[in-house]
Amino acid sequence: MAVKIHGFIEGTQSEELMKLLLTLASNWGDVFDTSKLKVVHLSGAMTNVVYRITWPKNGSENEERTVLVRVYGEGSDIFFDREEEIRTFESISSHGHGPRLLGQFAEGRVEEFIHAKTLSAGDLRDPEISALIAAKMREFHNLNMPGSKNALLWPRMRKWVIEASSLCSPEQAKEFQLEILENEIDALEKELSQSDQNVAFCHNDLQYGNIMIEDETKTITLIDYEYASYNPVAYDLANHFCEMAANYHTDTPHVLDYNVYPDLEERRRFVQAYLSSTGNEPSDEEVVQLIDDIEKYTLANHLFWGLWGIISACVTKIDFDYMEYARQRFRQYWLRKSQLLKGKTGISQISEEINDLVLE
Numbered sequence: 208m209a210v211k212i213h214g215f216i217e218g219t220q221s222e223e224l225m226k227l228l229l230t231l232a233s234n235w236g237d238v239f240d241t242s243k244l245k246v247v248h249l250s251g252a253m254t255n256v257v258y259r260i261t262w263p264k265n266g267s268e269n270e271e272r273t274v275l276v277r278v279y280g281e282g283s284d285i286f287f288d289r290e291e292e293i294r295t296f297e298s299i300s301s302h303g304h305g306p307r308l309l310g311q312f313a314e315g316r317v318e319e320f321i322h323a324k325t326l327s328a329g330d331l332r333d334p335e336i337s338a339l340i341a342a343k344m345r346e347f348h349n350l351n352m353p354g355s356k357n358a359l360l361w362p363r364m365r366k367w368v369i370e371a372s373s374l375c376s377p378e379q380a381k382e383f384q385l386e387i388l389e390n391e392i393d394a395l396e397k398e399l400s401q402s403d404q405n406v407a408f409c410h411n412d413l414q415y416g417n418i419m420i421e422d423e424t425k426t427i428t429l430i431d432y433e434y435a436s437y438n439p440v441a442y443d444l445a446n447h448f449c450e451m452a453a454n455y456h457t458d459t460p461h462v463l464d465y466n467v468y469p470d471l472e473e474r475r476r477f478v479q480a481y482l483s484s485t486g487n488e489p490s491d492e493e494v495v496q497l498i499d500d501i502e503k504y505t506l507a508n509h510l511f512w513g514l515w516g517i518i519s520a521c522v523t524k525i526d527f528d529y530m531e532y533a534r535q536r537f538r539q540y541w542l543r544k545s546q547l548l549k550g551k552t553g554i555s556q557i558s559e560e561i562n563d564l565v566l567e
Contacts, residue, residue: 223312224276228260231274231309231317238266245271251325251416251455253519253527254433255280259320273322275306278315282522285370286515287433295352295432302350305430321428323419328454331415332469334476335425340418341477342484343427344447348407348440358406359436360507361396365389367514374521379530383517383537392510398548399439399503409443410435414450441500442507444481448474449508461528463535474498503547509540 225241232239245261256278264270279289293308293316300307306319330336368388372380380386410417411434419428452463469477478497482489516533523529 224315224317227310227312227317228274232262232272235272236265237262237272249275251460253455253525253529254283254286254523255315256525273320274309275318275320276315277318280523280525282519283433285518285522286367291354292433295435298352299350299432299435304347304350305428305432321419321430323421323426323428326415326418326420328415328451328456330418330420331451332473336420337473337477338480339420339425339427340413340447341480343429344410344413344443345481345484347410347429348405348443350408352408352437354437356406356437358438358442360438360442360511361392363436364392364507364511364514367511367518368392371514371517375517379517383513383533388510388514395507395510399500399507404500405440406437407440408435409438409440411438411443411446413443413447414453414455416455439500439504441497442504444478444497445501445504446508448477448501449505449512459528461532461535463532463539465539471498474501506540506544506547509536509543513537513540 229239239262243262247259247261249257249259258276258278259273260276261271261273264272293311296305296308299305306321309317309319311317326336331340368385371383372385375383375385410429410432412431413429417429417431419430420426421428448469452465452468454460454464475494475498478494478501479489482493482497513533513536516529516536519525519527520529520533
């Protein structure tokens with residue numbers, strides 16, 4: 208890594224970061240003593256390396272000042288433009304969402320530390336918390352952000368196919384059928400763009416580690432906007448559902464369990480909360496249509512994060528089995544593709560199943 212703080216983070220840019228922290232501490236009236244820094248590595252991040260850094264506040268032994276330091280992961284610039292990400296970060300902050308940007312150094316940045324609890328995998332299944340997340344996602348999707356309002360999903364995946372093909376071995380390229388993926392993406396875009404879908408500003412990476420809750424006020428905060436862009440709303444909701452198959456705080460964090468993918472009742476409840484969060488009660492048809500769109504967009508999610516896994520395996524040293532993660536995402540894509548695109552129409556099937564739930 209490119210920084211060194213009290214032996215926890217190593218590299219050559221430590222002086223720049225230390226100057227930044229000293230400037231921040233001085234602006235806040237703190238006495239900055241490097242021997243009293245506390246540095247904790249926060250697990251669960253798979254694109255960057257994240258640390259919580261604490262020092263005495265205003266020279267007090269009883270109060271602490273805390274910031275979050277984000278060190279950019281090796282090769283992560285392949286996935287997004289850092290300057291554009293910073294502009295997005297600052298714009299989201301200006302709208303009153305997430306942490307404030309406190310400063311930047313060559314290979315990372317310092318952010319406001321949010322004093323709230325990061326969710327666990329199990330929290331996503333709590334009906335109360337799930338409804339709060341749904342409402343916060345709707346609020347996030349209503350942000351009016353600068354720049355292009357066109358969906359970035361499709362061109363981004365096409366770019367990643369080229370990157371993955373140039374980075375991985377011929378054997379891996381054959382295993383993941385990279386030579387036909389651009390055709391798959393074209394066909395999927397054509398299929399999923401047929402209906403009139405809502406394109407809005409999306410988070411695109413709403414795993415549990417990127418969601419925080421303040422226990423007393425039950426306030427939800429969404430963090431980490433590296434992948435945020437305009438996309439179909441159904442894609443963002445599908446991503447959140449797919450993340451329920453993951454638990455990144457186990458001995459095998461790369462392993463996905465699709466047996467715990469949210470069932471129809473969980474998905475219906477979430478969509479109902481999402482659509483009604485602005486005060487307008489949706490029709491049954493609206494709920495069913497969005498559930499159907501979400502299920503189809505899980506396919507795009509599997510391709511997106513499968514490609515991400517292949518590229519990450521080739522460029523990063525973070526301890527995570529990216530290649531096996533990619534295999535699981537592609538396996539799920541090919542397994543579900545025929546069910547979602549060629550079988551019985553999702554709308555009619557979902558309508559029947561929801562009617563069955565009501566009758567029960």
